Amino acid sequence: MSQMKKVTGDDRRNFLLETLKNSKEPITGGDLATLTSVSRQVIVGDITLLKARNEPIIATSQGYLYMHMPSPALxxxxxxxxxxxxxxxxxxxxxxxxxxxxxxxxxxxxxxxxxxxxxxxxxxxxxxxxxxxxxxxxxxxxxxxxxxxxxxxxxxxxxxxxxxxxxxxxxxxxxxx
CATH class of the missing domain: 3.30.1340.20 (3H domain)
Known part of the structure; x- marks a missing residue:
């Protein structure tokens, strides 16, 4: 994961959303903070706002995970x-x-x-x-x-x-x- 320059608000949340959508593994708040050059607390707030927009993000013991629509066979x-x-x-x-x-x-x-x-x-x-x-x-x-x-x-x-x-x-x- 490479670090990006510090961005604000909507741009950062869009980046977080795309990063989580493209990851097959959970990503820790610390790793997301490093990627976006903000504190972990900012990430927690961003994730809360994304969840409020009905984005299916869950916090697991391994980090944040975007819940893609499950396979109909599941x-x-x-x-x-x-x-x-x-x-x-x-x-x-x-x-x-x-x-x-x-x-x-x-x-x-x-x-x-x-x-x-x-x-x-x-x-x-x-x-x-x-x-x-x-x-x-x-x-x-x-x-x-x-x-x-x-x-x-x-x-x-x-x-x-x-x-x-x-x-x-x-x-x-x-x-x-």
């Missing part, structure tokens, strides 16, 4: 799970090893209602990066707020992959019910 399923924090990596690996993507985690909070956080991991390398980010930031898991109970949206190109992921979770004792 299927999704929500699975209900429960486990202690020390089994999170195992759970995610079980899912991605079946060929599915873990899109998010959600819990039902007694005060805030449904809380949803993007995960977006599709392979072991991405799971490892996610787990490292949790460790480095000392962040807690959403499921810790609900004694381990949580939902995941998982996505795959076929019903059989979703079934395999669900069965792997069942066999390992992660599924509720």
């Amino acid at each position: 299927l999704e399923r929500i699975v209900a799970c429960m486990h202690p924090p020390d089994r999170t990596e195992e759970e995610l690996i079980l899912i991605v090893d079946q060929g599915a993507t873990v899109k998010d985690v959600r819990i039902e909070h007694p005060v805030y209602g449904d809380l949803i956080a993007s995960i977006m991991v599709s392979n072991r390398r991405e799971v490892k990066k996610f787990m490292e980010k949790i460790l480095v930031t000392n962040a807690g898991y959403l499921s810790e707020l609900t004694e381990g109970v949580h939902l995941h949206t998982i996505a795959a190109s076929s019903e059989s992959i979703l079934n395999d992921a669900e069965e792997a979770l069942r066999k390992a004792g992660f599924l509720i019910g």
Whole structure:
């Protein structure tokens, strides 16, 4: 990634949007700040404004990602799970090893209602990066707020992959019910 000269407002946001659209990988706020010669806080504000314009940008543990329209063949399923924090990596690996993507985690909070956080991991390398980010930031898991109970949206190109992921979770004792 090459650095561009500092630009203002709309030009910078258009550049950010095109950069994210053209990237197959998430890009960190720090990298976007370097590219545009502004602070990471300016990038956070720019991303917020782009989201307000209904641009499908999500913040993942690996950085910002532009969500292109999913392929019509992509299927999704929500699975209900429960486990202690020390089994999170195992759970995610079980899912991605079946060929599915873990899109998010959600819990039902007694005060805030449904809380949803993007995960977006599709392979072991991405799971490892996610787990490292949790460790480095000392962040807690959403499921810790609900004694381990949580939902995941998982996505795959076929019903059989979703079934395999669900069965792997069942066999390992992660599924509720």
